[in-house]
Amino acid sequence: MIITTPPVTIDELMQRAEALAGLTLADVAQALSIAVPANLNRDKGWIGQLLETALGAEAGSKPEQDFLHLGVELKSIPLNANGLPLETTYVCVAPLNNVTGLSWQQSLVYHKLQRVLWIPxxxxxxxxxxxxxxxMPILWQPNAEQxxxxxxxxxEIMELISLGKVSQISARHGEVLQLRPKAANSKVLTESIAEDGNVQLTNxxxxxxxxxxxxxxxxxxxG
Structure with missing residues (x-):
């Protein structure tokens, strides 16, 4: 039986996540009366949303941890046949304007990655x-080196953004973290800092x- 109310403790969250291990996505979807899409072309976030529902996450698309009361972010991670990640993992939207004085400890990236429940x-x-x-789920906290x-x-990325160089940042920047366009299509625009300090529009x-x-x-x- 899948309980969809928010878990009260981290132990309860882990027990629920461990109970999902070995099930198929169809098993979980059927228990929740959710239809399984034929493909993920139009439903890219479907697996993550299914797991959020199954584990009682409340954040939805809000810019906060999925289990804010427990300080835990939920991330599904698709693996290949060798058990290696198939794709990069989305963390959050990047601020492109009004970034003066923003510190690492204040950032949403820091907040989201303090404790992550990974579901392979x-x-x-x-x-x-x-x-x-x-x-099997993993409850991870970054060590000092991470x-x-x-x-x-x-x-480094935020410095380039603050200097108006957002268009020069590629996926190659960063050792472990990268910045990439995040929108349904290239017509979606938002304000960012231009090199002359004014505001420009970008993806x-x-x-x-x-x-x-x-x-x-x-x-x-x-291992």
């Missing part, structure tokens, strides 16, 4: 979505964790 899911495209299995890497990348950007960073987290736990 089979991600090979050859496996129909409903037949993909859920793996914190240093994240802070260094965030500060929204998001912070993403690189796959080698999330692969390292998995190695830490699963």
């Amino acid at each position: 899911v089979e991600g090979e495209r050859s496996i129909p979505i409903g037949e993909r299995h859920i793996g 914190q240093r890497q994240l802070q260094q990348d965030w500060e 929204p950007r998001g912070f993403y964790l690189k796959t080698q960073f999330t692969a390292e987290i998995l190695r830490q736990y699963f």
Whole structure:
């Protein structure tokens, strides 16, 4: 039985997450009376939303942790047949304007990544979505070195944003964290700082964790 009310403690959250391990996405969807999409082209966030519902997360699309009362962010992570991440992990939208004085400890990236519940899911495209299995959960907190890497990348990227160089930032910037366009299409625009200090329009950007960073987290736990 899947309980969708918010978990009261981290132990309760972990017990629920562990109970999902070994089930298919169709098993969970059926228990929640949710239809399984034929593909994820138009439903990219479907797996994450399914797991949020199954575990009682309340944040939805709000800019806060999924389990704010527990200080835990939920992230699903699609894996290939070798158990390696198939794609980068979205963290949050990046601020592109009014960033003066913003520190790492005040940032949404810092807030979201202080404690993460990772749920591995089979991600090979050859496996129909409903037949993909859920793996054992990992409750992770960044160690001192991971914190240093994240802070260094965030500060370097934010400095470029504050100097009006957002259009020059590529996915290659950053050791573990990268900045990428984050919008349904290129027509979506938001305000950012221009090089002359004025405001310009650009595509929204998001912070993403690189796959080698999330692969390292998995190695830490699963060897």
